[in-house]
Amino acid sequence: MTFYDVKEDWDGVKKRWEAWWEFEMYDRPLLLIQTSRKDPITLPAGEEFADAGDDHLWRYTDPHYLTTKILNEFYNTWYGGESVPVLNHGWAVGHACTFGCEPHFTSDTIWTDTVPIKDGDEYPEIYFDESNRWWQLFLDVTEKVSAQSKQRYFVMPMWGNNAGDNLLLCRGSDALCMDVAENPEWVKENIKIISDAQIKQYKALREKALLTGLEGTVNNVSIWSPKQTQGIDSDFSCMVSPKAFRDIFLPPLIETMQTADHCIYHLDGAVALHQLDTLLATKEINAIQWVPGDGHWEVMQWIPLLQKMQAHKKAVLVYAPPEEVHQVIKALQPEGLCIQTWASGEDAARALLDSVSGLYR
Secondary structure (H helix, E strand, O other): OOHHHHOOOHHHHHHHHHHHHOOOOOOOOEEEEEEEOOOOOOOOOOOOOOOOOOOHHHHHHOHHHHHHHHHHHHHHEEEEEOOOOEEOOOOOEHHHHOOOOOEEEOOOOEEEOOOOOOOOOOOOOOOOOOOOHHHHHHHHHHHHHHHOOOOOOEEOOOOEOOHHHHHHHHHOHHHHHHHHHHOHHHHHHHHHHHHHHHHHHHHHHHHHHHHHOOOOEEOOOOOEEOOOEEEEEOHHHHHOOHHHHHHHHHHHHHHHHOOOOEEEEEEEOHHHHHHHHHHHOOOOOOEEEEEOOOOOOOHHHHHHHHHHHHHOOOEEEEEOOHHHHHHHHHHOOOOOEEEEOOOOOHHHHHHHHHHHHHOOO
16 A cells, blocks of 8 residues: 555645645645544554654664654554655754764754864864765665655655754854854855755755655655755744845855755744745745744734735745634635644544635635
8 A cells, every 4th residue: 555545636636736836726725634544554564663662862763663653654644635644753953963963862852962172273173074974874764764665655855954053053052143243254164064065965865765656755844846845944043133144044045945946944933033024035935834933823813924925925834723724714815825734533634624625616
């Protein structure tokens, strides 16, 4: 059994995503709903979920664990609307490890040390060595989990953040803030080193992810594209002025986006909104994922903000509870609109999806 056997209306799903990326609408706005299947499918022998227990390193790095985890989800989940199964390994700091950071693992997250500074030096030396053990692990694991998909799930190729946030992990937030003010040329030089290396890393990992045998690609937001897609972020943008963001942190992001066909920007919280006008003027950004942050998830308060994004022809990915999905649809343009929501079970999810479809019949 493959993804194509269980995914309903795949032809329609593809057309909706294709339209969404172009800020158009095929037949309705997009909905992402995942919930438990009414009739779970029995896992094939040998693919039962392998519990990692307290071995946190194994939880994040073992191909067998990662594969059986997504297969357990695949056989027990109803992927409603435009949602698809994606193997997400849970790393957000992985690429920083390829530049000299060392990771530490807990049950629910990974954090890193900054790159050590040699005696007598003022700054750390930041470079990418292809023999780096973490880079070799990312290549190996991506290849293995992709080959084991056998057309059942997609694989997210990225293992962490983009250039600016990786420089933050390498240097530390306080130090990097001072560097932006006192030595911006050092920041520009080293963010370029990281960005150039990551573009090569993304290319290599994307090629590995194609071993799933599935058409199209997914990004770190777990959304699908018929072409090559890339997720972009810069959480450090919260800490710098719009000018510093435009001059230092945006250029490497643009270079990265130019290697893909469809790019979505992860805009994380109101503290990043002073960069919004710059993002809206960046033609390489096709879509924006709006993440309000803890305590600010009530979606209707953000309608004017989302309308502004749509006015600049940016597709939007927003989060709303099922009882507010219709309100969001009525308040926003259906073109370029994708809503992620949830449901108590397959019947409730189907009913919500049918009600949205009914608005456009």
